[in-house]
Amino acid sequence: MNDPIDESLNAIDILIRQLLSMWEQAIALLPSLFIATIVLIVTWIIARFASRIADNLTDKTNMRASLQELVETMVRLAIWIVGLMATLTILLPGLTPASLIAGLGFGAVAIGFAFQDIFENFMAGVLIMIREKMRIGDYIICEGVEGIVESIALRETHVRRNTKELTIIPNSILFKNPVKILTDQDKRRHEIIAGVAYDTDLEVAREVILKAVQSVEQVDKDERIDVFACEFNASSVDFKIRWWSGSKPRAMHESRDSVIRSIKRALNQAGIEIPFPYVTQTFKEPIPVTFSEPVSFAGKE
Structure with a gap:
């Protein structure tokens, strides 16, 4: 043992x-x-x-x-x-x-x-960096997120919103979904709708609107300015007005503000009405009107 x-x-x-x-x-x-x-x-x-x-x-x-x-x-x-x-x-x-x-x-x-998601974002980041479009400083819109591209890393892209909030977007989202790049060019086309009354001479109204847009400083005079009669609306004949200006959001807001004010001022000076919506009620039979007290339609002396 x-x-x-x-x-x-x-x-x-x-x-x-x-x-x-x-x-x-x-x-x-x-x-x-x-x-x-x-x-x-x-x-x-x-x-x-x-x-x-x-x-x-x-x-x-x-x-x-x-x-x-x-x-x-x-x-x-x-x-x-x-x-x-x-x-x-x-x-x-x-x-x-x-x-x-x-x-x-x-x-x-x-x-x-x-780590499939990590490698997917990594490869998407490489491909985004290689392609020419979407540079740092561009203003983009993608999947409800819009703002200025601050940085592009291998896995994520930083987008600064107009409210100064920072949004971090995985690169795979930017690579697989449509991305609208507003600042790809220095200029882009803007448009608004302006309506005039039905009794207005449309040729006169068109010339007034065209000259008003041409007088705006922010509008690019080298590009074509379009004023098209586009629709018979409920209370007006509508013109679609298109012009070229800066591509950044700030430039867009400034040019739209100046164009709208210039058109309004020019139509007022020309005596052309920008109508309110009119509503006309029609009835098949006369509607009886009764008064609780006698009404005199004659003017008082």
């Missing part, structure tokens, strides 16, 4: 030998750990200087700000990938770059399923 004391001594001896073995392995790993730390520090320094060099080089070109940020990010990412692979190879000598890449390939499938 085994002695319990001997068994306890054997277990302690095995534990001590395992701890000593682990200590020796840790001591043996210290040089590799030191070298790996140096490699990480060097990688950080190189990535930082490479980012500055890339920034200086892209500043000398006509490259868009979003594309410059993409180039800098890709340079840093490439350097860090190489540095981390070198660090793992130092810490695990049996790990070769080929086996590491193969392992990353299998792991990427699992990671891709787990």
Whole structure:
């Protein structure tokens, strides 16, 4: 029968030998750990200087700000990938770059399923930065959000609303949905509706409206100004007036304000009525009217 004391001594001896073995392995790993730390520090320094060099080089070109940020990010990412692979190879000598890449390939499938939304936004951010449209400073409307694009990152885009609120939009939404860019050009067309009374000479009214729009400073005189009679409305004949002005929302509001005031002033001076809605009631039979007291329609003396 085994002695319990001997068994306890054997277990302690095995534990001590395992701890000593682990200590020796840790001591043996210290040089590799030191070298790996140096490699990480060097990688950080190189990535930082490479980012500055890339920034200086892209500043000398006509490259868009979003594309410059993409180039800098890709340079840093490439350097860090190489540095981390070198660090793992130092810490695990049996790990070769080929086996590491193969392992990353299998792991990427699992990671891709787990972080599908993150990678979708990442790829959408890359594609948004590459394409020419939607630059920083553009005024956009997408999925009920409108405002000025402040920054475009790899995963999200920051849009500043007119109320100074900041909206963070995942890049996949901007990439998969229609985006209206109001400031893609310096100018865009604006339009309003103006109505005149039915007894108005439409040719005269058209000339009055056209001259009123042409007199507005914010209206671009190099572009065509349109004044079209477009509809027989309930109480008026409506004109559709179109002109070109600045594309920013502020410029749109200013030009609309000036055009409307100029048209109103010109129609008043020409004696042309801008009618209120008229309602005419008709009845098949006369409606009897009764008075509780005698009414005299004659004027008082």
